[in-house]
Amino acid sequence: MILYLTNTHSGFYMQIFTDKSKKSQMEIMGLVIIIILVSIGMLLTIQFVVKKQPEDIRKTFTHEQLAANTVYALLRTTTDCKDRSLASLIQDCSSNRPNGLINCREGKLSCEYAEDVISSVLNSTLEKWNKDYYFTIKSGTLSIIALGSQCPNAKTSSLPCCPIPTGIIAKLDICV
Amino acid sequence: MKTKKSQVKMFETIAILVIFFFLVGIGFIFYSKIKQTSQSAESEEYFSTKAIELALLAEFMPEIRCSADIVTDIQNCIDIGKLDVLNNTGIIEENLNYYYNILGYSDIYVAEIYPNSGIVWRIYSNPKPANNFLGKVQTQIPVAIYDSISNKYSFGVLYADLYR
Numbered sequence: 267m268i269l270y271l272t273n274t275h276s277g278f279y280m281q282i283f284t285d286k287s288k289k290s291q292m293e294i295m296g297l298v299i300i301i302i303l304v305s306i307g308m309l310l311t312i313q314f315v316v317k318k319q320p321e322d323i324r325k326t327f328t329h330e331q332l333a334a335n336t337v338y339a340l341l342r343t344t345t346d347c348k349d350r351s352l353a354s355l356i357q358d359c360s361s362n363r364p365n366g367l368i369n370c371r372e373g374k375l376s377c378e379y380a381e382d383v384i385s386s387v388l389n390s391t392l393e394k395w396n397k398d399y400y401f402t403i404k405s406g407t408l409s410i411i412a413l414g415s416q417c418p419n420a421k422t423s424s425l426p427c428c429p430i431p432t433g434i435i436a437k438l439d440i441c442v
Numbered sequence: 443m444k445t446k447k448s449q450v451k452m453f454e455t456i457a458i459l460v461i462f463f464f465l466v467g468i469g470f471i472f473y474s475k476i477k478q479t480s481q482s483a484e485s486e487e488y489f490s491t492k493a494i495e496l497a498l499l500a501e502f503m504p505e506i507r508c509s510a511d512i513v514t515d516i517q518n519c520i521d522i523g524k525l526d527v528l529n530n531t532g533i534i535e536e537n538l539n540y541y542y543n544i545l546g547y548s549d550i551y552v553a554e555i556y557p558n559s560g561i562v563w564r565i566y567s568n569p570k571p572a573n574n575f576l577g578k579v580q581t582q583i584p585v586a587i588y589d590s591i592s593n594k595y596s597f598g599v600l601y602a603d604l605y606r
Binding site: 292296299331335339 | 451454455458462465469472473476494497517518519555556557559581582583584585586594595596597598599
């Protein structure tokens, strides 16, 4: 606080100057620092929120191609049941429910034999690789074969596939 | 008392500057840690992309794929005759430099699962030396192995192991 005494014609004149300029400078500097810190914080937050974590590309690709290729290769596989393909066994199973008509090895009919082959292949592949799955073959709404357990959360599914005609759909869901 | 007042003011200014630079330093350390994490994530993403590339290259190698003249539907079909030739004659080992440019440090092999499990055909084997080994990533691709002589399909898996 600065005190000025001025002698004018009308008398003494007192003026008081407070040290506001330095105080305001300090206040402004403080504000600037706060603004800078808040801006940096917001920039970092935006960087985290807007920039998504890169998806596991390999995992997505692996699951998609695994589901599709497994179904495709399975249905084309030639079984030991009179050298018939799995697709034709499934077709016989669907047309002649509940067990099928084709008499395979060990006294099993086509439905049971097809299920055994599919189960054996999936145990040697997906289960061995610790991948949970749900494999279904349906004719309309009727389930012909169902192996594994339904995925509780997200899953990757194969597209409805391949060489089985007459409305039979084979689908493999691999749980994420 | 002015000198003491100005000293106090100077001390205040210095203290503010010290705190300011301290906060800037913390912010810089924090940012560099985040950048480091982001760089290692990018490196992992790049490696994942390379693993997918290798798997696709292996799946579509004309050296093992079924010929279109024999099999009309050649999607993920592998010819057993070609596998036998590659496994038994070592043609790929003789041309390792050529295949290294395409496949790099990797192992590619096919294993039959049904009906005869345990049969393995080695197509390409070029692992990293032991002193430079940093791990590997395996991609599995189910395939139908076609035997043109008996006209039968087996279920197999094509493995593509990429070394880091």
